[in-house]
Amino acid sequence: MHWEYVIPGYLAVFGSLAIYTVLLLRKARRLAAQVPPEKRRFLHD
Amino acid sequence: MTESQDLDLTPRDADDVSVGRKRLRNWLIMGTFTAVIGFVLFQALTSAAQFYxxxxxxxxxxxxxxxxxxxxxxxxxxxxxxxxxxxxxxxxxxxxxxxxxxxxxxxxxxxxxxxxxxxxxxxxxxxxxxxxxxxxxxxxSYEAENPDRVExxxxxxxxxxxxxxxx
Amino acid sequence: MLGVLSAVGVAALLLFGLILSPPDVAQADSVRLFYIHVPSAIVGLYLAFGVTCLGSIIHLRNGSVFWDLLAGAAAEIGVVFAGFTLVTGMLWGRPTWGVYWQWDPRLTSTSLSFLLFLGYLAVRRLDLDPAVRSKRAAILGIIGFLNLIIVRQSVQWWRSLHQGSTLNPVDAQIDGLMLFSFFLGLIALTSVFFWLLLHRFRVAWMEHQIEAASVTTALAARRSEAADYDGLAGNT
Missing domain, CATH: 2.40.50.140 (Nucleic acid-binding proteins)
Structure with missing residues (x-):
């Protein structure tokens, strides 16, 4: 019972987390290419 | 060489129009947030102070x-x-x-x-x-569903x- | 490492939260929202905004760029988790209380925290001198965290529709497998938070470097232009 609230709740949370993670990692990859080589601190994966 | 010492470092795009627009944008963003937070506070003070x-x-x-x-x-x-x-x-x-x-x-x-x-x-x-x-x-409290539970x-x-x- | 722990944690949380844990005697399956609602609140409101507050204090004391960027990164993830808290809370409130929303002390103060830190993120994007912007954001970050004392105490200070703390160490009135699922949720979301924080901070740090580099380049360009002008002036 009440799955109609549980499923959207889990979907909203883990769906948003997945989207946020993908966007963040994509942005990270894009930016990493722009950073001047001598400034690459905190950049090791 | 003296002229190159006192360089003009102000951003080139900072003419009056764009400065005004930026300032307006800043005020709009902060104004919206102040309004929303004010609304929530109003709701809190009018209905949550004595909840029941x-x-x-x-x-x-x-x-x-x-x-x-x-x-x-x-x-x-x-x-x-x-x-x-x-x-x-x-x-x-x-x-x-x-x-x-x-x-x-x-x-x-x-x-x-x-x-x-x-x-x-x-x-x-x-x-x-x-x-x-x-x-x-x-x-x-949370309790697992149990058919033998006492009423x-x-x-x-x-x-x-x-x-x-x-x- | 942290990424692997996060992935395993989330998978285990889904398994226990949705399948292995039992439905509640009164709430049936809606109790499953508990395993993400409460951990989201603890991680988002207290942990993430706690990091923002700490970073803000250190930044105000010594102007540290590192702590300023870390505070900003934590605030963004905190807002995401606070959003989870509100959404799952509303979805839980409908089958339990009968309504999605009430202007109850706990609900109101939590939404206020969400908005304050959303405001914090907006301040960080304002078109201002970076030093001024960071300082203002830091002040808001500390105020936002102080509001969390109200969130924490709201169920004690005022009469609230929201239930009090289940995790009372004296008598935990919660089924064993439910408690386990809850702790699994807490560990999984904490791990996800730190993993995201690492990456979000890295992005902020790179943005900072690129910005600094572009200022240096612009400065160099102006210098060379000025030098050209000097040269031209010298020739005539």
């Missing part, structure tokens, strides 16, 4: 509350079948005092049953609390008065 009265307090204040709208909290002690108008009639108790409630409006959640605390919004009409919103106030003991409800229930 317990049954004993609501009964004691019946005179001063008159027909004003407020919230009342108590544990459901008895329940009747809906009347001809579809109104839900039940009693709630707290602190040794009970009252009849007549609820007309959206059905309460599935958790509504005898022994469960509820918060109801409405007003006094004589001795009966006329409810227009009925919320179930769930406790902090809820009515005497455990806060303020339950065994001999004083509405017919």
């Amino acid at each position: 009265y317990n049954v004993d307090e609501a009964v004691a204040r019946r005179g001063e509350l008159e027909d004003s709208t407020f919230r009342i909290q108590g544990t459901v002690t008895s329940e009747q079948a809906p009347d001809a108008n579809g109104a839900l009639i039940f009693t709630i108790a707290y602190g040794g005092v009970d009252t009849a409630v007549r609820h007309v409006g959206a059905e309460p959640s599935d958790l509504f049953e005898i022994g469960i605390p509820v918060v109801s919004e409405g007003h006094w009409e004589g001795d009966v609390f006329q409810s227009r919103q009925l919320l179930v106030k769930h406790s902090e 809820y003991d009515l005497d455990d409800t806060p303020g339950y008065v065994p001999d004083n229930t509405v017919e």
Whole structure:
């Protein structure tokens, strides 16, 4: 019972987390290419 | 070489128009947030300051509350079948005092049953609390569903008065 | 490492939260929202905004860029988790209380925290001098965290529709497998938070470096232009 609230709740949370993670990692990859080589601190994966 | 010493370092795109536009944008963003936060604070101060009265307090204040709208909290002690108008009639108790409630409006959640605390919004009409919103106030405890479970003991409800229930 | 722990944690949380843990005697399956609602609140409101507050204090004391960027990164993830808290709370409130929303002390103060830190993120994006912007954001970050004391105490200070703390160490009134699922949720979301924080901070740090580099380049360009001008002036 009440799955109609549980499923959207889990979907909203883990769906948003997945989207946020993908966007963040994509942005990270894009930016990493722009950073001047001598400034690459905190950049090791 | 003297001229190159005092370089003009102001950003090139900072003409008057774009500075004004940026400032407007800054003010718009902060203004929106201030307005939204103000609205939430207003809601908090007007409706959350005294979220509800317990049954004993609501009964004691019946005179001063008159027909004003407020919230009342108590544990459901008895329940009747809906009347001809579809109104839900039940009693709630707290602190040794009970009252009849007549609820007309959206059905309460599935958790509504005898022994469960509820918060109801409405007003006094004589001795009966006329409810227009009925919320179930769930406790902090969680228990696995178990077919061998002992049924809820009515005497455990806060303020339950065994001999004083509405017919 | 942290990424692997996060992935395993989330998978285990889904398994226990949705399948292995039992339905509640009164709430049936809606109790499953508990395993993400409460951990989201603890991680988002207290942990993430706690990091923002700490970073803000350190930044105000010594102007540290590192702590300023870390505070900003934590605030963004905190807002995401606070959003989870509100959404799952509303979805839980409907089958339990009967309504999605009430202007209850706990609900109101939590939404206020969400908005304050959303405001914090907006301040960080304002078109201002970076030093001024960071300082203003830091002040808001500390105010936002102070509001969390109200969130924490709201169920004690005022009468609230929201239930109090289940995780009372004296008498935890919660089924064993439910408690386990809850702790699994807490560990999984904490791990996800730190993993995201690492990456979000890295992005902020790179943005900072690129910005600094572009200022240096622009400065160099101006210098060379000025030098050209000097040269031209010298020739005539």
